[in-house]
Every structure is written in structure tokens, then in C-alpha cells.
Amino acid sequence: MAITYRTHMSIIxxxxxxxxxEIPDESGASVTYLIRKANVSYARLSxxxxxxxxxxxxxxxxxxxxxxxxxxxxxREFLQAYRGFREFADSFGLRI
Numbered sequence: 001m002a003i004t005y006r007t008h009m010s011i012i013x014x015x016x017x018x019x020x021x022e023i024p025d026e027s028g029a030s031v032t033y034l035i036r037k038a039n040v041s042y043a044r045l046s047x048x049x050x051x052x053x054x055x056x057x058x059x060x061x062x063x064x065x066x067x068x069x070x071x072x073x074x075x076r077e078f079l080q081a082y083r084g085f086r087e088f089a090d091s092f093g094l095r096i
Contacts, residue, residue, distance in 0.1 A: 009082065009096055014038045015048060016079045019058060019071040028061055028068030 006014075018037040023029045029037075035045055049069060052058040057075035061068045071079070089096045 007096060011038060011040055011044075012048060012052065013079065013082050013086070015045075015052065016057065016071055016075050016082075019069050020076065020079065023070065027063070028059070028070040030066050030068055034069065 015034060015038050018034060019029050022037060023033075031042070031045065031049070034049070035042060038045065040048070049058065049060075052075070053060045053069075055074075056072055057078050058069045059072045061070070086096055
């Protein structure tokens with residue numbers, strides 16, 4: 001059985017998909033929820049979240065209990081373009 005490693009882009013795609021489709025409540029997804037769903041370490045997720053927020057792909061909301069994350073409109077556009085490009089690359093046998 002071959003081990004398949006996910007690329008950085010596929011992890012970003014998983015995070016954006018989770019914050020778009022699977023958030024447990026309207027305020028967004030918590031870091032713990034994203035760690036479980038995206039299957040990445042806290043340290044790696046923290047860096048990625050920081051980048052996605054700074055690029056405007058995710059919106060961060062802070063409450064007294066925790067930070068929550070939701071996909072932004074720009075993040076939706078990015079995710080749609082990413083999925084289209086991934087399908088295009090797959091049709092050529094390329095992995096992104």
C-alpha cells in the first residue's frame with residue numbers, strides 16, 4: 001500500500017471546504033474542529049490560518065471563548081478556481 005501525502009494546496013483546499021460546508025454553527029469553525037477535519041497539527045494549522053486570514057480568504061471572529069473561522073467571498077472564489085484547476089491537472093495525470 002502506497003502512502004499518499006497531501007500537498008500544501010490540498011490542505012488549504014480542505015480547510016476552505018470545511019469552513020464553507022461543514023461549520024457546526026454560523027459563527028464559524030473552531031481551531032479544534034479544523035484540526036480534526038483537516039487532519040493537520042496545531043502548529044501547521046495556525047500558520048495556514050494566519051496566511052488565509054491575511055490574504056482575505058478566511059474571516060476570523062473572536063469571542064470570549066475562542067477564535068472561529070468562516071470562508072469569505074474571496075475564499076469561495078479561490079476554492080472554486082482551485083477545484084477547477086485540480087480537475088484540469090488531474091485530467092493530465094498531474095497532482096497539485
